[in-house]
Amino acid sequence: MGLVTTARVKSPWIMHFDCGSCNGCDIEILACLTPLYDVERFGIINIGNPKHADVLVVTGAANRRNARVLRNLYEQMPEPKLVMAVGTCACSGGVFHQCPNILGGVDKVIPVNVYVPGCAARPEAIIDGVVLALQKLAGAA
Amino acid sequence: MTGPVFLFVLAVLTVVLAPLVGGLLFGLDRKLTARLQGRVGPPLVQPFYDVLKLWHKEKIAVNRLHLVWAWAYLVLVIASLLLLVWQQDLLLLVFTLGFAAIALVMGSFSVRSPYSHFGGQRELMQLLAYEPVLLLTAVAVYFRTGTFLVSGILQQDRPLLFSLPLVFAALVIILTIKMRKSPFDLAACEHAHQELVRGIYTEYSGPYLALIQVAHWYELVLVLALIGLFWAHPWWAGVLLAVAAFFAELVVDNSTARVTWPVMLRLVWASCLTLVLANLAALYLIV
Amino acid sequence: MAPGLGWLVGVPVLWPVLIALLCLLLRPYVARAAVVLVGGGVLIAFSLLVYLQGPFTFTPPAVAGMEWHVLLTVLDFALLLWFLHAALVQRSLLAIVFTLAQLVPLAYWEFALHPQVTVEPAFVVDYLSIVMVLVIGIIGSLIWFYALSYMPRHEEHLHLAQSRQPRFFFYLVLLLAGMNGIVMSNNLLWLYFFWEVTTLCCYQLILHDLTAEARQNATRALWMNLLGGTAFVAAMIYLSSAGRSLAVADLVAKGGALPLVLPLALLCLAGLTKAAQVPFQGWLLGAMVAPTPVSALLHSSTMVKAGVYLILRLAPAYQGTVLSNVLALTGGFAFLVTAILALSQNHSKRVLAYSTVSNLGLIILCAGLNTPLAMAAAVLLLIFHAISKGLLFLCAGAAEQELGTREIEAMAGLAARMPFTATIAFIGMLSMLVPPFGMLAGKWAAMEAVAAAGSGWSLAAIGLLVAGSAVTVVFWAKWMGRLLSQGLPREKVAERVPFFFALPLAVLVVFILALSALVGPVSAGLVLPGVSAAYAPVLGVTAAALILPDGFFPVWVLGLIALVGVILPLAAVRVRPAEARPVYACGEHVAEGERFLSLADSEARLEMGGFYWAEFLSEGKLNFWVNLLGVALILALLGVSLA
C-alpha cells in the first residue's frame, strides 16, 4: 500500500445524510462515536460537510423529495469518495418498500459501495462496513 | 552568526521542522482529548494522514479568489514565524499575523456561502478580541526590556514571566482563541457542524483544506514559541512553559462549552485588558 | 533656470485663484476642462519645484505702493461680513454668534489697538510645509481631474436646467489656494485669513446641491469651523497683547514659556475643529452630502489636513506641557471611538468619514506624544492617509454612480462587476491596515513611539491605540469582504471607466505602491527633515527599511512576503470549469449555488448581509456619550492651559 493510500485508509471522514430514516439507524451511527466504540481511533471524523467528506453514510430510503438533495451532496464530494448505505431502508427501501413516494434503496439515486443491513444496523456492523469500505479503497488504489 | 546564509538555513529549517512539530502537537491534542473523554483516540500521527489524504483528493473549488487567500494565509503565517526565528520586531510579527487572519477572513468572504460568511464574521470577532491583547503584550514586553526586537528580548537574563505574570495570563487566555479551542472556538469548530458546518473552512476542500491545516500547524508553533519567550533562558524552561500552556488549553477545551461572540468579547476584553493594563501600571509605578 | 522664490510662493497660492476665476467665467465644458487640466498640471509642477527648491523664506514686496497686509485685512473683514450674511440667510444662531465673536474683537484689536501685525519673513517654507504642498498640489489636482468626469454625470442625474459646474469648480479650485496659503504662511494673521478661505469654500461646496440636507449640513460645517476661527482670533489677540510676535516661527522657537500655553491651546482647538475631531466630527460626516470630489478633497489633502497641520506645526511649542498630553488623549479618544462608530455603518461615505476622523485622531495622538519618533510617525501617517483616503473616496464615488446607491451591502461582489474600481478600492483599503503599506509603517512607528514615551499618560494612550487598531481592522475587513463576495467563475465583465476616473485612480494606486516600497527614502527625504527642525533624529533609514534602536521595519522583506503570499497565487492559481462546484447549501442549491430551494420548493436567493452591531453600537446609542466625553476633553484641554 502506498503512502497516499495508507493516508486515505487511515483518515476516512464521513458525512452522514438522513434520507428519511426512522432515526433508529441514526442513533446507531452516533453510538459509534461514543467512547464505547470510539471510531475516531480509526481516524474517522463525522464532518457534516460534503466538501470535506470521503464517505457518505446514508440512512433511510431514497424518496422523490430528497433524491435531488442526495445527488447534490454526492456531487459536491471530491474524488475519491465512497457511499455506505446503512440500515435496511437505505439498502433496499426496507419497510417502506413500494410506498408511493419511495424510490427504493439509496442506489436508485447514487452508486453505493457498501451495504450495511440491519434494522437498525448495529454499531459493530457499521464499523465492519467502514472497514470493508476502506479495504475497497485500498484495493481500488 | 546573523549572516544571510545563516538566516537562510534557519528559515529552511523552520519551514521544514515547524510543521512536523505542529502536526505532532495536533496529534497529541487529539490523543489526549480522547483520553480525557475515556476513549482510545486516533494515532499520534493522525494529522499527517489527514493532510496527506486531503492533499491527494480531487481539487474542487468555488472560485479562484477563494483559493488565493488560502495560500496567502499559509504564506503569511510562515512569514510571521520566520520573523520570530530571525529575531525581528515583535510588533511587526503581530501585524503580519494579523494580516494572516485578515487573509483567512477575506477567503471566507470570497464565496457567496452563508456558512463561510458566518465563520468570517466570527473570525473577525475573534480578531477583535485577541488583537489588542497581542499588541499590548508586545508593548508590555517593551516596557520590561526596552526593545521590540526579539533579539534584544532574548538577551534578558531574568525571565519575562517574573515581571509580566499578568500579561502572560492574558496571553494564555487568548491562546485559547488562537488555538481555536473551546470556549472560544467560534469561527470554524468542527464540533459545531450543526450550526456552522465548518465556518470559514466550509468551502475549502481537498488540497486547499490541507494548506489551511498546515498553516495551523505553523501557527500553533508560533504562538507556543511566543509563550516560551516568557522564559527564554534556559531554553528548556521556555519549552516547558509552552508545553504547560498547551496542556492547560486542552483541559480548558474539554471542560468548557462554546460561548457566543458577545460573551467572548466581554470576557476577553474585560479580563485580558485589565490584566495587561494592571501589569503595565505596576511596572510603571514600581520601576 | 530656477524660478524665483516669489514664484514658488505666488504660484501655489495665487494660480488656483486665477484658475478658479476662469472656471467661474468659462461656461463651455471643454474650456473648463482645458483650464482645469492645464491649471492642475502647473500646480503639480510647482509643487515639485517647491520640493526641489527645499526650505526657504520669502516676504512679498509691496505691489504698486500697496502693502499686502492691508489687502489681507480688507479681505479678512469682507470674508467675515460674508459669513455673517450666510449665517443670517441660514438663520443659524451659532454661526451668527461665532462670526460676531470674531468680527468685533478683531476689528477692535486691529483698529483700536494698532498691533504690530506684519511679520518678517511673511512666508516660511520648511519640509513640513513642503510635504503639505506636495500632498495638496498633487492629490488636489488629481481630484480636480476626477471632478471633470464626475460632475457632468452628477448633474445629468439631477436634471438641472442650467449647469452649476462653474460655481462648483470655482470653490473646488479656490480651496487649494487657501490650503497652500495656510501651509506656507508664517504670519498667524495671514494664516488665519487662509484658514477662513477654506471655511468659506467648504461651506459653499457642502451647500452645492442646495437640498434641505445640504443646507443643514453646510450650516453645521460653518458654525463648527467658525468656532475654530473664534479660537484662532482669541489666540492671536492674546499673543499680541502679551507682547509676543505673531510669527509662527517665533512661537515655535520661543515656546514652552508658561504664559503662552493658553493661546497654543486655543490654536489647537482651532485645529481640532478643522480636523473634525470629537465632538466636532459632525460637520465632516455631514459633508458627504456634497458631490464626491468634495468629500475626496476635504478628507484627503485639504481642510481636515489643515487642522492637523496646525497642530503638528505648533507641536514643538507645547512640547513638555500638560496640554500636549491632553491633546494626545483627545486624539487617541477620537481614534478609538470613531472607529467603533464606523463598525455600525452601512454607508460607504460614512465609514470613510469616520475612518478619516479616526486616522486624524491617531496623527494628533502622535503630535501630543511629541517625541521625535511620534512626530515622524505623524507625518508618515499624514502622507499615506491623504493618498489612500483620496483614492478610496474616488472609488466610492465611481461605485456610487454605477450602482446608484452608497450602501456597502450593494457593493457585494463588486470585484466581479466592476473589476477595475473594486481592485483599486481593495488595494486602497488593504493599504490602511496591513504591512508593508506606508500607513502601517506609520502605525508601527506610532506604536513604537507610544511605548517608548513611557509616561503615565502614554499608558492611557497605549490602551486607546491598540483597541482602536483592532477595531479599525474589523470595519475595513467587513467592507473588503463585501467587495469580494462572489459565486462560481464567470466570463470577465469589461468595465467602462471614464478616462478622468481611471487616471487619478491609477496614479494614486501607483503612489500607494511606490511610496510604500520607498518608505525609507520618503522618510529620509521628506518626513525626517520635516520634523528634524525641532527634534533630534531617531529614525534610521535605508532604502529597504526603517530602523530604530529598538525596532526594525524591513519594508522590502515585508513587500516580498506580500508578493509571495498574495500576488503570486493570484497569478498562478486557476480554477478549471470542471473543478467548479457550487457552495454548500445543505444540498438544496439550484442554479450554480446562487439560489436554493426554500419552503414549498420555491426558489430563493442565497442572501448574505454584513454584520453591523446595530443593537449595540448604533450612532443613536453612542453619540451622546461620545460627544459628552469629547466636550469634556476639549474643556480639559483649555482647563489645563489656564492652570
Ligand code: SF4
Ligand atoms: S433500517 Fe430500520 S432502524 Fe434503520 S431507518 Fe430503516 S426502519 Fe429505521
